[in-house]
Structures are given as structure tokens and as C-alpha cells.
Amino acid sequence: MKLTLKIWRQASTQAQGKFETYVRDDFDAAMSVPEMLDHLNRFLIKSGEDPIAFESDCREGICGQCGFTINGHIHSSDAGTTTCQTHLRSFKDGETLWLEPFRVGAFPVKKDLMIDRSALDRIIQSGGYISVDTGPAVEANSQLISHETAESAFDSAACIGCGACAAVCPNASASLFTGAKISHLAKLPQGQVEAPKRVLSMVQAMDAEGFGACSLVGACEAVCPQGISLANIAQMNEEFRKAWWG
Amino acid sequence: MKLDSKIPPGELSQKWTAFKAQAALINPANRSKHKIIVVGTGLAGSSSAASLAELGFQVEVFTFHDSARRAHSVAAQGGVNAAKDYKNDGDSVWRMFHDTLKGGDFRAREANVYRLAECSAALIDQAVAQGVPFAREYGGYLSNRSFGGVQVSRTFYARGQTGQQLLQGAYQALMRQVHLGKIKLHTRHEMLDLMVSDGRASGVVCRNLDTGHIQSYEADAVLLASGGYGKIYYLSTLAMNCNATAIWRAHKRGAGFAAPSWTQFHPTSLPQLGSHQSKLTLMSESLRNDGRIWVPKQKGDARPPNAIPEEERDYYLERRYPSFGNLAPRDIASRAALERIEKGFGVGPLKNAVYLDFKTALAKEGQETIAQRYGNLFRMYEKITGFNAYQEPMLIAPAAHFSMGGLWVDYQLMSTVNGLFVLGEANFSDHGANRLGANSLLQACVDGYFIAPHTVMDFLAKAKPLPSGPDRGKQGAELAQAQKSQLEKWLQNQGSTTPEEYHQALGKILYEKCGLRRERQNLLAAREEIKQLQKDFDQNILVAGADGPINFELEKAGRVADYLELGALIVEDALQREESCGAHFREEHQTSEGEAQRNDAEFQYVSVWEYTGKHNPKLHQEALVFEALKPTQRSYK
Ligand SMILES: Cc1cc2nc3c(=O)[nH]c(=O)nc-3n(C[C@H](O)[C@H](O)[C@H](O)COP(=O)(O)OP(=O)(O)OC[C@H]3O[C@@H](n4cnc5c(N)ncnc54)[C@H](O)[C@@H]3O)c2cc1C
Ligand code: FES
Numbered sequence: 111m112k113l114t115l116k117i118w119r120q121a122s123t124q125a126q127g128k129f130e131t132y133v134r135d136d137f138d139a140a141m142s143v144p145e146m147l148d149h150l151n152r153f154l155i156k157s158g159e160d161p162i163a164f165e166s167d168c169r170e171g172i173c174g175q176c177g178f179t180i181n182g183h184i185h186s187s188d189a190g191t192t193t194c195q196t197h198l199r200s201f202k203d204g205e206t207l208w209l210e211p212f213r214v215g216a217f218p219v220k221k222d223l224m225i226d227r228s229a230l231d232r233i234i235q236s237g238g239y240i241s242v243d244t245g246p247a248v249e250a251n252s253q254l255i256s257h258e259t260a261e262s263a264f265d266s267a268a269c270i271g272c273g274a275c276a277a278v279c280p281n282a283s284a285s286l287f288t289g290a291k292i293s294h295l296a297k298l299p300q301g302q303v304e305a306p307k308r309v310l311s312m313v314q315a316m317d318a319e320g321f322g323a324c325s326l327v328g329a330c331e332a333v334c335p336q337g338i339s340l341a342n343i344a345q346m347n348e349e350f351r352k353a354w355w356g
Numbered sequence: 357m358k359l360d361s362k363i364p365p366g367e368l369s370q371k372w373t374a375f376k377a378q379a380a381l382i383n384p385a386n387r388s389k390h391k392i393i394v395v396g397t398g399l400a401g402s403s404s405a406a407s408l409a410e411l412g413f414q415v416e417v418f419t420f421h422d423s424a425r426r427a428h429s430v431a432a433q434g435g436v437n438a439a440k441d442y443k444n445d446g447d448s449v450w451r452m453f454h455d456t457l458k459g460g461d462f463r464a465r466e467a468n469v470y471r472l473a474e475c476s477a478a479l480i481d482q483a484v485a486q487g488v489p490f491a492r493e494y495g496g497y498l499s500n501r502s503f504g505g506v507q508v509s510r511t512f513y514a515r516g517q518t519g520q521q522l523l524q525g526a527y528q529a530l531m532r533q534v535h536l537g538k539i540k541l542h543t544r545h546e547m548l549d550l551m552v553s554d555g556r557a558s559g560v561v562c563r564n565l566d567t568g569h570i571q572s573y574e575a576d577a578v579l580l581a582s583g584g585y586g587k588i589y590y591l592s593t594l595a596m597n598c599n600a601t602a603i604w605r606a607h608k609r610g611a612g613f614a615a616p617s618w619t620q621f622h623p624t625s626l627p628q629l630g631s632h633q634s635k636l637t638l639m640s641e642s643l644r645n646d647g648r649i650w651v652p653k654q655k656g657d658a659r660p661p662n663a664i665p666e667e668e669r670d671y672y673l674e675r676r677y678p679s680f681g682n683l684a685p686r687d688i689a690s691r692a693a694l695e696r697i698e699k700g701f702g703v704g705p706l707k708n709a710v711y712l713d714f715k716t717a718l719a720k721e722g723q724e725t726i727a728q729r730y731g732n733l734f735r736m737y738e739k740i741t742g743f744n745a746y747q748e749p750m751l752i753a754p755a756a757h758f759s760m761g762g763l764w765v766d767y768q769l770m771s772t773v774n775g776l777f778v779l780g781e782a783n784f785s786d787h788g789a790n791r792l793g794a795n796s797l798l799q800a801c802v803d804g805y806f807i808a809p810h811t812v813m814d815f816l817a818k819a820k821p822l823p824s825g826p827d828r829g830k831q832g833a834e835l836a837q838a839q840k841s842q843l844e845k846w847l848q849n850q851g852s853t854t855p856e857e858y859h860q861a862l863g864k865i866l867y868e869k870c871g872l873r874r875e876r877q878n879l880l881a882a883r884e885e886i887k888q889l890q891k892d893f894d895q896n897i898l899v900a901g902a903d904g905p906i907n908f909e910l911e912k913a914g915r916v917a918d919y920l921e922l923g924a925l926i927v928e929d930a931l932q933r934e935e936s937c938g939a940h941f942r943e944e945h946q947t948s949e950g951e952a953q954r955n956d957a958e959f960q961y962v963s964v965w966e967y968t969g970k971h972n973p974k975l976h977q978e979a980l981v982f983e984a985l986k987p988t989q990r991s992y993k
Contacts, residue, residue, distance in 0.1 A: 242482075300485055
């Protein structure tokens with residue numbers, strides 16, 4: 111199939127970027143988007159041009175490594191789908207695709223479609239865990255956790271750290287990401303002990319990284335490849351309120 | 357090279373307890389004087405780094421990923437085994453030991469396998485304490501399911517994302533130590549060489565993938581937890597960037613490589629659908645709990661699956677292995693599929709697949725229950741193929757998946773290089789010639805959380821301090837310079853073939869001639885073809901861009917160069933072993949029913965290869981002694 115690709119090229123964080131145009135008519139509808147770029151890159155390399163820098167690893171929607179904007183859609187024009195799981199059959203023959211990196215101040219562009227998402231790691235680092243050391247822990251069944259609670263904690267824990275939520279947000283807020291971790295741990299009895307301390311430090315870390323405040327637009331929920339719900343932000347706010355006022 | 361397995365004396369069930377009781381300790385106040393380098397942040401790397409930092413050691417961690425959370429452990433779907441016997445179905449440490457040793461076709465060390473089973477229950481407790489949301493029954497108790505090769509339900513799971521959830525636990529433990537300043541974490545750093553001083557691992561050489569800067573880092577002990585190398589087959593269930601560089605370069609510095617050719621082919625991957633494809637996606641084996649595998653009885657039957665009546669379907673696993681049926685172990689299920697496909701019964705557009713059908717389960721349990729169990733897998737299937745598996749059977753096929761082989765380690769997880777430990781999928785330890793499903797998340801975690809903390813401390817307590825000073829600094833600088841020169845050489849080469857193309861060519865040779873089935877003439881041909889490919893690579897490699905700024909092509913060139921060398925060793929290993937065992941199936945050695953025929957009289961050992969220069973591997977053998985369990989012919993009939 112034929113596609114015209116308008117791809118954001120930027121040599122480094124400091125460099126100016128711009129869109130370049132690439133046209134090929136030998137793409138296959140069964141290719142995934144990264145496979146489309148592999149294919150294009152092979153020709154760029156052979157003609158002595160610098161291949162397009164983009165990231166992907168698992169290519170099955172679970173590692174959170176991929177992700178850029180396609181025709182203005184974060185990750186994908188298919189709802190709840192990562193870039194790597196988007197296949198060319200989603201596009202029309204002859205279509206033009208605009209590919210550009212996620213635009214978030216806290217995610218500087220490193221090269222072309224590749225961004226630096228280490229801010230998300232620093233948010234986790236500030237308290238996104240249960241403080242338990244390795245060693246003989248209590249018997250796993252000694253604390254019963256209802257099926258519903260376990261499932262609900264899982265729903266929050268399913269986040270893959272791709273940053274799509276911040277990329278789509280008009281405020282560039284990382285509240286869905288942060289709220290998901292806070293909720294995952296606060297829903298479980300073993301995570302509740304530290305809940306107040308955790309929410310205060312994680313919210314502070316999120317602000318320090320330069321992410322904006324949440325105004326409940328809800329676009330994040332719609333693009334999240336794991337379907338993480340806005341309820342996680344509500345829970346974060348509630349945990350924050352409890353922790354702040356005691 | 358000397359192979360001393362260092363199995364502690366005494367009763368099998370007491371060996372690990374005895375080791376721990378006698379292991380040397382280091383005073384907590386002195387631990388921070390010892391520096392440990394960990395390469396890798398998957399389950400094995402993150403768990404060991406966090407545990408050692410908690411003990412008070414100085415830990416420095418390297419990963420080529422941009423975040424520790426993205427290591428390929430994240431992709432494991434199905435589950436993690438533990439002998440908790442929550443189901444009261446007769447499970448025990450002994451049974452798990454038995455299943456694992458038998459599943460591995462009696463090609464693993466008894467003491468290691470027993471320890472894996474022994475530590476399994478504690479891992480579940482540990483993970484739950486960290487907040488891993490395993491599936492629960494309505495009463496609040498943990499839920500279990502069964503996996504291939506066993507008749508009990510000992511697999512714990514978190515929907516279809518068990519690896520990602522376990523890794524979250526380990527990653528969070530790691531980040532907690534980073535926050536406390538006990539771990540220095542270097543993301544986007546790739547290990548390119550191992551420093552060895554006076555026969556002892558003394559550090560690593562790493563390249564900063566963002567800046568191109570290459571530098572050496574010194575340590576008192578080095579732990580490699582760099583994962584599996586199944587991606588050598590190019591089309592595999594592994595992530596695009598999985599590679600063998602860390603272990604291969606360590607191999608070249610003296611670490612013996614055990615059983616390199618033992619690669620597991622997973623029976624329930626999605627089939628290849630076209631030539632553009634960069635990977636094969638796994639559909640979790642847990643699907644075999646409820647899915648039934650079949651092909652049409654009639655060759656080349658072109659009807660859509662739902663139009664083929666029951667009596668015209670061949671449920672070949674249920675037919676050939678009535679007691680295990682669809683849950684036959686992976687090697688057996690994969691070969692059985694290949695057998696049908698090669699005989700012309702394959703289905704799908706390229707006739708390279710078999711059906712995995714949920715019709716019976718859907719009728720019995722309803723769509724809601726099935727969706728709760730496998731919803732995300734069905735969704736993933738639809739995203740990739742465009743088909744709805746609630747309405748028609750999935751297309752599945754075998755794919756390269758897991759490397760049982762890896763750097764040889766003794767009971768303490770130390771390689772043949774003093775002070776170099778190898779953990780997780782990167783080592784050869786517990787799985788023998790075939791790994792049971794849900795045992796490798798376990799192994800990576802047990803290695804990191806429960807074993808390395810004891811054995812690494814024991815080593816450091818007994819080892820002499822490494823001499824520091826200008827000599828080591830000079831050695832590090834020289835090694836870094838050598839790496840830089842190699843990269844320059846590739847960049848300057850005026851070639852025409854990309855690393856990816858070499859990788860694809862290598863994968864094709866290995867799939868065809870050293871894959872699910874192996875045969876002498878084919879292996880001899882593969883040996884020559886790989887040699888040619890290597891020669892071609894040296895002359896014709898085309899690496900775009902420059903050193904310095906981000907250059908993925910340069911990264912790939914190094915990884916593929918290592919894969920080519922490892923590929924040659926894989927073929928050598930497969931040729932040398934004149935028997936069939938587990939995943940290693942030599943056509944020449946099969947029973948009249950077409951099952952693998954072991955040759956215990958001549959091959960009851962682990963092959964360990966020493967690097968003595970290009971194309972000149974030297975074989976060493978670790979004899980396997982079975983005291984607790986007599987090797988038997990595996991039967992899953
Ligand atoms: C699709 C899939 C599904 C699976 N499902 C299951 C399952 O259900 N149950 C089960 O038990 N097992 C399963 N497995 C197997 C299991 O996931 C792996 O064996 C296990 O997670 C390996 O963990 P690890 O820590 O050894 O390596 P990995 O998680 O692969 O981590 C390797 C780490 O090493 C780093 N690294 C590698 N080389 C270098 C280098 N040169 N320099 C710096 N860093 C480096 C990487 O960045 C990464 O951080 C599955 C595997 C796959 C591929
Ligand atoms: S590459 Fe892993 S989520 Fe897309």
C-alpha cells in the first residue's frame with residue numbers, strides 16, 4: 111500500500127526540528143507501525159541517510175517503550191492501542207500520516223520520535239512502593255483480599271508507563287500515571303500503612319517534574335492503552351485530602 | 357577451565373539450609389565497603405540489586421532500557437509457579453522438584469532444582485507483601501491455575517500480565533533503594549565488556565547509548581542478569597532489543613557457556629503472517645487450560661474452521677497424549693504441531709498454523725468467565741490479526757521463546773570466572789533441556805531475592821579485596837578504547853547490508869536447520885552457512901550514522917556480531933549432542949513413536965563450552981548425578 115509519511119526529524123534535544131516527507135508505495139497492510147518504520151529505515155540507510163530514531167521493544171503493547179503521535183492521535187487512531195499494536199490496515203491506501211513525538215515539557219525530545227520519560231521513574235522513586243525488604247514475608251493467604259479488591263488493584267497496577275496520559279492532556283498533567291500507582295497500593299491492605307506519606311511525596315514529585323495540574327478533562331482515560339480509569343485520579347485526590355488534613 | 361558445581365553435602369532437602377547456615381557473613385557496618393555491579397533490571401537484576409542494597413552493599417546497576425521497568429520480564433503473561441498446595445491437590449516441594457526435573461528431561465542439577473521448588477512458596481509471600489495483585493477467589497484467597505507438564509494447579513497469576521506485575525514489585529523495590537541512595541542506576545547504558553583482574557571479575561565496560569561515551573566501572577563482584585537470547589532466531593516471542601552481548605562478551609573473558617542450543621519453542625505463539633514481520637507474539641500457554649488444539653483430519657481442508665464438523669477434527673494432542681492432552685509440555689506440544697504442519701495439515705493463510713479452539717469452554721463456562729480469564733489475550737489477538745477468537749478458533753504456531761542455555765553457574769550461581777555471578781534467564785541452571793511454563797519468572801525471582809544475597813555475601817566475605825589503583829584504571833581505559841575502535845571500524849566500513857538483514861538471515865538458518873528438529877547433515881550445512889554469513893558481515897556490514905549521538909544501528913551491529921558468533925556455537929552444541937533430550941530433538945535419535953530418545957549412558961552431562969578463539973570452542977562436561985530421582989523416559993501419554 112502507498113503512504114505519505116510526514117515525520118518529525120530533530121537531531122538532538124537542542125536542535126531545531128521539522129517535518130520531512132517520505133513516500134513509499136510498498137508497505138503492507140499487515141505491518142505494524144514500527145514495522146513500517148523499519149521498512150522505511152532500511153531504504154534510508156541504504157541511500158546514506160540517517161534512519162528515523164524511534165523506540166519500541168516488546169511490540170505487543172506491554173513494555174511502554176513505544177509511543178508517538180499519529181495524525182494528532184496519541185499512540186494511535188485506534189482507541190486504547192499502543193503505537194506498536196497499530197497496524198497499517200487501520201489506514202487507507204494513499205493516506206498521509208503525520209508522525210511526531212509526544213509534546214510534553216517534562217518529556218524532552220531526544221531525537222526524532224524518541225523522548226525522555228525518566229520523569230515518570232522519578233515519580234515512582236519518590237514513594238511508589240511498599241517499604242518491605244526482601245526476606246521471609248508473612249504467609250500470602252494470611253491477609254484475605256476480596257476478589258473485587260484484587261481486580262480493582264490490578265486495574266490500577268496495569269499502567270505500562272508510556273506517558274500517553276500526559277501527552278494528550280492539555281495541562282500536560284501526569285495525574286493518571288501518578289494516581290494509578292497511588293490507587294494500586296492504597297487499595298491493598300498491605301499498602302495502606304504508608305498511603306498518606308506516599309501520596310504527599312508522589313504528588314510533590316509530580317509537580318517538581320513540571321507536569322501540570324489536572325482539571326479532569328478526561329482525555330487521558332480515552333487514550334490509555336491499559337484503560338486506566340479517571341477514578342484513579344479521584345482516589346489520588348481523596349488520598350491527598352485525607353493525608354493533608356489528617 | 358574447571359567445573360566445580362559446589363553442591364553442598366547432605367540430604368537433598370537440607371542442602372540449601374545447610375549452605376545458608378554455614379555461609380560467611382559480613383558485618384553490616386562493613387558491607388558498604390563492597391561494591392557490586394548488576395547488569396540488567398528484569399526480575400533477576402532488579403530483585404538482586406534491591407536485596408543486596410537492602411543488606412547494605414554499594415550497588416551500581418546498568419540497563420540498556422530507558423527505564424528499569426521495561427525489561428522483558430514485563431512481557432510474561434501466564435503465571436508463576438509455587439508449591440503452596442493451596443488446592444490440596446497433592447502438590448509439595450518434592451512434587452514440584454520432580455515435575456521440573458522430569459520436565460527438563462533429566463538434564464539439570466538435582467540440588468538446584470530442589471532449591472527452586474523449596475524457595476517458591478516464599479516468593480509468593482514476598483510478591484504479595486510488595487503489593488502484587490495476584491488473582492483472588494471470591495473468599496479472598498489466592499487463586500491458581502494449571503500449566504503444561506504438570507497435573508496440579510500451582511500457577512499464580514495476575515490476569516494475563518503476571519510478568520509485568522512481578523516486575524513492578526521488583527522495580528519498585530529497586531527504585532526505593534535508588535531513592536535511599538543505596539543504588540546508583542544507569543539507564544541507557546549497555547555493557548560491552550567484562551573486566552577480569554587476576555582471574556577475577558573486577559568490573560564492566562559500558563557505553564552510554566545517549567552520548568556514545570564508553571567507560572569502565574570497577575566492582576568487587578559482577579552480577580549478570582541480562583535475560584534470554586531466543587531473539588537470535590530473529591522471529592521470536594522476545595522483545596526487539598533482547599540480546600546476548602553481555603553474556604557473550606563475558607564468555608569471551610572466560611565464562612563457560614552451557615547448553616547453548618537448548619532453546620524452547622513455545623507452542624502457542626501467533627504464526628508468521630508475512631515477510632515484513634519483526635516478531636512473533638506469544639499467546640499465553642494458560643490458554644491451553646481452556647482451549648483445545650486441533651487440525652482438520654483431511655489434508656488441505658480449505659473450509660473455515662467453524663464449518664468443519666467435530667468428527668472431522670483431529671485433536672492430536674488429546675489423541676497422542678490422553679493423560680496430559682492439551683497440557684502436554686511445550687517441547688512435545690510444539691513438535692506435535694510441527695509434525696502436523698509438515699505433513700500438510702496446517703491451517704491459516706500460509707498453512708503454517710494449528711487451531712486453538714475455545715468453543716467447548718465458551719459453551720460450558722460462558723463468555724464472561726472466559727473473558728475474565730483471558731480477556732486481554734483475546735483483545736491482543738484481535739489487534740494483531742483482526743480476528744475475534746470468541747467466534748472462531750485462534751491460529752497458533754511454535755516460536756522461539758526461551759533459552760534454557762546460558763552461562764554455566766555453580767550452586768552459588770557463580771560462573772567459571774571467579775566473582776562473576778549469572779542470574780535469571782542468562783544462566784543455565786534449573787530448567788535442564790526444557791523449561792516448564794511459569795518456572796522461569798520464579799527462577800529469575802528466586803535467583804535474585806533469595807539466592808544471590810546469600811551466595812554473593814559469602815563470596816565477598818571470603819574473597820581478598822581487589823587491588824585498586826592505576827593498573828586497574830589503565831586496564832579499564834584500554835578496554836574502553838578497544839570497544840571504541842571496533843565501533844569506528846564498523847561505521848567506516850563501506851558495506852551494503854544492514855545488521856537487521858544479517859540477523860534475519862541468521863534466524864532463518866537457525867529455524868530451518870537448528871530449530872525444533874535437528875539432523876546432522878543440516879547442522880553441518882548450517883555451520884558452513886553461518887561461517888559464510890560472518891565473513892560477509894565482516895566485509896559488507898553497513899552501519900548508518902556516527903558514533904556519539906544516539907545510533908540504534910550501531911547498537912544493533914554489536915548485538916548481531918555477537919549473535920553470529922553465538923549462532924555458530926549453538927550449531928556446534930547441537931551437533932555434538934548425539935541424543936534427543938527435551939527441546940533438543942535430533943532426528944537420528946527418536947523412539948519408534950517419534951518421541952525424544954535420550955542417551956543417558958553417553959550424555960548424562962551438561963555441555964559447557966570454553967572460548968579459546970574464533971571457531972574453536974572447547975568442550976567440558978559437568979556430569980549429572982541423580983540420587984533422589986532415577987532418570988526415566990518422559991511419558992505424558
Ligand atoms: C512473551 C514471553 C512470555 C513469558 N511468559 C512467562 C510466564 O508466563 N511464566 C514464566 O515463568 N516465564 C515466562 N517467560 C519467561 C520469563 O519472562 C523470562 O525468562 C524472565 O522474565 C527473564 O527475566 P530476567 O530478569 O532474567 O531477564 P529480563 O527481564 O529479560 O531482563 C534483562 C535485563 O538485562 C538488561 N540487559 C541485557 N543486556 C544488557 C547489556 N549488555 N547491558 C546492559 N543491560 C543489559 C536489559 O536491559 C534488561 O533490563 C516469558 C517470556 C516471554 C518472552
Ligand atoms: S513496544 Fe512495548 S508497548 Fe509498544
